[in-house]
Amino acid sequence: MLRIAFLCLVLVAPAALAARLEISLRVPIETIREALSARLATSPSRPSEIYREGRCRYLNLEAPKLEGAEGQLRLTGPGTGALGLELGGKCQNAAAWRGSLQFTLLPRIDEAGSLRMRIVDSGIKETTGARAPAMLWDMGKRQVHARLERFSYDLGASREALIGLLRSAAPPDQAAAMEQALQQLQVLEPRVEESQIVVPVALELPDAWLAAPAAASSSAAPLTEAEMEALDTALQPWDAFLVYILRQVAVDGQDSALRQRLFTLLLDSRYQLAAIASGDEQAAGDPLRALFMDTWKDLRTILADAQRDGTLPASLLRYALFIDAGDALHALENAAPSLSLSADGLRQLARSLRPGEAADPLAYQWDVDTELRGLFDVTEMPEPESAPPPAPTRSWLDFLIPHAYAAQALDRWVPTKDELPDYQARISELLQKTTATDLERVLVPTTALIESCWRQYVVRNGKVTYLRSQSSSIGIMQINQKVWRGFYDVERLRWDTAYNIRAGAQILARYVKDYAIPYAQKSGNPNHIPRAAYAVYNAGPRAVGRFNKSPPHPREQRVDEKLWTLYQGIAGGAPVDLGSCGIKRPAG
DSSP: OOOOOEEEEEEEETTEEEEEEEEEEEEEHHHHHHHHHHHHSSBTTBTTEEEEETTTEEEEEOSOEEEEETTEEEEEEEEEEEEEEEETTEEEEEEEEEEEEEEEEEEEEOTTSOEEEEEEEEEEEETTSSOOOHHHHHHHHHHHHHHHHHOOBOOHHHHHHHHHHHHHHSOGGGHHHHHHHHHTOEEOOOEEOSSEEEEEEEEEEOGGGTSOOOOOOOOSSOOOHHHHHHHHHHHHHHHHHHHHHHHHHHHHHOOHHHHHHHHHHHHHHHHHHHHHHHTSSOOSSOHHHHHHHHHHHHHHHHHHHHHHHTSSOTTOHHHHHHHHHHHHHHHHHHHOTTSOOOHHHHHHHHHHHSTTOOSOTTOOOOSOOHHHHHHTTOOOOOOOSSOOOOOOOOSGGGGGSOHHHHGGGGTTOOOOTTTHHHHHHHHHHHHHHHOOSHHHHHHHHHHHHHHHTTOSEEEETTEEEEOBOTTSEETTTTEETTTTBTTBOHHHHHHOHHHHHHHHHHHHHHHIIIIIHHHHHHHTOTTHHHHHHHHHHHHOGGGTTGGGOSSOOHHHHHHHHHHHHHHHHHHTTOOEETTTTEEOOOOO
16 A cells, blocks of 8 residues: 555644644665665675685675565575685585575664664574574674664655755745744654655644635636636646656656556646646646646556556665655645645756756747657657648639649638538548548547537638637647647647648547547447547546546536537438538438
8 A cells, every 4th residue: 555645733732733744755675675785795796795704604695685574674585604614725614504594674763864773683594494503693693783783874865855845845935934844854763664664754834834825716707818828837837847757757667558657647637737727627726736736646656556566666766755755745735735836846856856957847848859759659640642632712813823832722721601612522531531440530520520610720800820729729620739748749730730630630549549449348338439539539538438427517418419429420421511510410
């Protein structure tokens, strides 16, 4: 079971409550095993040798294992040894030994705040079960115990990273109070868990931090364009932070299943971010804090599972430091709602995973990120082999345009009512050329119809511009710029109709494979494939089964039922009617 940092409320005065926050520093047992093995060795050149007196008295410990059991540590491993005298240049052994060594240890914290070991028990055993030569161990353990008692693991880096993160979490007007709290930080006695040693750190929180901030007045009025722009700017650090972290985990993990979980987490977070930035979803309090609180537990679970399964090496101490720092920030945000999560707090947390990295982990870019595409298997889309046929002539100026350029007339074309039949034929052909399977040949046009009525452009303020929704979805396939930032060329999504369609088709195909088919396999209903794929396209992987939810959300139900009606109609051969943005039903 995962253990996260937790909060204890302690009564300190009859009229007031103060919070004592306990944050866990975790040291992987594998890290301690490596450090203990190095300390036990008589020299770096002889890593297996733990005792030596002359040529004929020695003990070797091969490949030791360290495990947590009943609140203690057990260090065990196969060993060999000899107890003899050197006569005439040769060893005359009184006893030769082959068996196993075992140490029972109890971790403690010394006055300097370092992790040390108390020896509870130790001994050697024969492989055959016979009694081991007691004299050999009596002579050897003096050296071995002395080395174990000198063992020390410095928690300074973990503690300093934690202090830096907490310091950065306080707003300027609370900096002095945070500094005073940090000066009273207490390192408590460690406890042993299955795969890690947990060192609790206690922090007393000022009473003023415990009160929730005044709730912002809710308004039914939609956000203005300026308000959405300001909210989007405030949320950009979160998205940059998450990409920075997931990229590093994907590089270290080198595992397709892990990368798929990371990609799903990124999509869900970005769909939520887009909904908050557009005003479609309201976050309780600070939206940056809300995104962090919603996402951290999922990210932490993914990292812990990867370490448990060996996908991420358990010895990567920076992941333990990162999880500790994230838990600390999560616990502080949960315990002290009056504090707001700062961009600098996210920056400090990101740098705990990549110490020494010079680049700003919160840098926000719109360019295509080829490394990110490769890590999450978003392949480069091939350009069409030949341009589609030119659009019909709409003015005498078209005769002055060379034929090669006339093929591009579809771009920036906002059809009039009279042009709709020609426009529809052109777009329909382009949609069909983009699809590869029977399912896609219906799903892609259906999605484009419900999302944009097959339009890439609109006229706004007397000028032709690309179609854009309040949530920043653009073009004929209404691809959300925030969700797919870094994966597709944003300018081409805006101004290149064919590119927008190809991107939308690729996204739908990915959603069918990764989410819709697995959902339909569980439900046993193949009709759920197109419905689930569109639900994910509309609202992210978390929404995969929303159409099958009871009771359904009224707005979601209207959208999902409309999609299913259009899909069935197009699949049955009903013609599309761009005048009504629907399909034509046969008479009767």
